[in-house]
Amino acid sequence: MFVKDRLSFARRLAALVLAVVMLCVAVPAAFAEDEMPAVPTTMGGANTTMLPAEDENCLSWLFGSKSSTITMPYLNIKGKGLRRNVTLDLVDCLVGITYTELGSIGSYVSASAAQEAWKAQAVAIHSYLEYHKQYGSSANALIYTPVEDIPATARENIRKAVESVKNEVLTYNGSVIDAVWSASAGYNTQTGTYGTCSSLDAWGTDAPYLQSVVSPYERQYHEKMRRIIGKDYTYVEYNDSRTGEPYQSADTTHKDLGGYVQYNTFVSNGRSYRYINQFVSSRYCFDFGADANGTPCMTYYGYGHGVGMSQCGAVGYAAEEGMSYKNILKHYYTGVSISTASDSGSSGGGLFGWLKKLFS
Numbered sequence: 001m002f003v004k005d006r007l008s009f010a011r012r013l014a015a016l017v018l019a020v021v022m023l024c025v026a027v028p029a030a031f032a033e034d035e036m037p038a039v040p041t042t043m044g045g046a047n048t049t050m051l052p053a054e055d056e057n058c059l060s061w062l063f064g065s066k067s068s069t070i071t072m073p074y075l076n077i078k079g080k081g082l083r084r085n086v087t088l089d090l091v092d093c094l095v096g097i098t099y100t101e102l103g104s105i106g107s108y109v110s111a112s113a114a115q116e117a118w119k120a121q122a123v124a125i126h127s128y129l130e131y132h133k134q135y136g137s138s139a140n141a142l143i144y145t146p147v148e149d150i151p152a153t154a155r156e157n158i159r160k161a162v163e164s165v166k167n168e169v170l171t172y173n174g175s176v177i178d179a180v181w182s183a184s185a186g187y188n189t190q191t192g193t194y195g196t197c198s199s200l201d202a203w204g205t206d207a208p209y210l211q212s213v214v215s216p217y218e219r220q221y222h223e224k225m226r227r228i229i230g231k232d233y234t235y236v237e238y239n240d241s242r243t244g245e246p247y248q249s250a251d252t253t254h255k256d257l258g259g260y261v262q263y264n265t266f267v268s269n270g271r272s273y274r275y276i277n278q279f280v281s282s283r284y285c286f287d288f289g290a291d292a293n294g295t296p297c298m299t300y301y302g303y304g305h306g307v308g309m310s311q312c313g314a315v316g317y318a319a320e321e322g323m324s325y326k327n328i329l330k331h332y333y334t335g336v337s338i339s340t341a342s343d344s345g346s347s348g349g350g351l352f353g354w355l356k357k358l359f360s
Helices: 001-029 058-063 090-103 111-133 151-164 199-203 217-224 311-321 325-332 350-359
Strands: 067-075 081-089 166-173 186-188 193-195 232-236 266-268 271-273 286-288 296-301 338-342
Touching: 001 266, 067 090, 067 325, 081 090, 090 111, 090 151, 090 271, 090 311, 111 166, 111 325, 186 217, 186 286, 193 199, 217 311, 311 325, 325 338
Parallel strands: none
Antiparallel strands: 067 081, 166 338, 186 193, 232 296, 266 271, 286 296
16 A cells, blocks of 8 residues: 555656646747847856846756856956856866965975865865855955966866865864965964964954964975965064054063964053954064064064965975875864765756655
């Protein structure tokens, strides 16, 4: 009896699906106008339509799309600025942003090391995009370089790395993480240690996966990759960033592993800084002292907020220790797992994909 019920249900379901297919084919044809519908504007492979298209392909809904795509509420397109509701092929998206972030690092390290660093970067990018997409927030900190604008050799090498990790994201307790990164981490002159900054010290918010960790290859690989980063590893500032007054004294004694002053413990010229991001410079790892002439100054190390993965550190670990992208990611993001992202845009999706999962 149970088998007969299932067969009867399956027949009714098949009839329903067939009816929907016929409607999908017949209705658009019946109401089609003579002129062609407007085509969404695209730039560099990105769908920059201000609003999602209303005429969704009904057959795609049934059978699923043949290619995996990602849609971001906001994304910067190189040369075009910030765009809303950007839809890209997932691999193209990861290739374009990875190139913007790391460039052709094959000039500095072996091909195998470059592959691992690109993979680590791509997984961090994918995780960052998925994290911000779920909140509808802007990913304008990232810039997508259209793939056709990337030199052919670099494009194909990065694509090779991305293809193998395109569906991977970083999770903590089952949820995708805010996988932030920076160009290079700082240097603690008190301990002689290079290392990253915790989110608590940088921003006052404690994320369990964004903790301070050692990162020994910072200066070495920052100087190798200076052309990509565009900044020297050290930077000297003579005036208080908040007041514009010359430095006279500063208390930077409360430091974490990477040499970053904790967010509520820095005092300059007798005034307390509550948050480190009040500084003009984005180099948050610093020391107070004097230059060769005895003039008080603040010396910054590294480049960027220093939280999460260090790009220079990741390249260094891959080149110097042969570290895999998985180990790189698990080093910089404490306690994370590498998981498979839901691939709603891939073949096997749609209604039939859902029904297959339902009955399997």
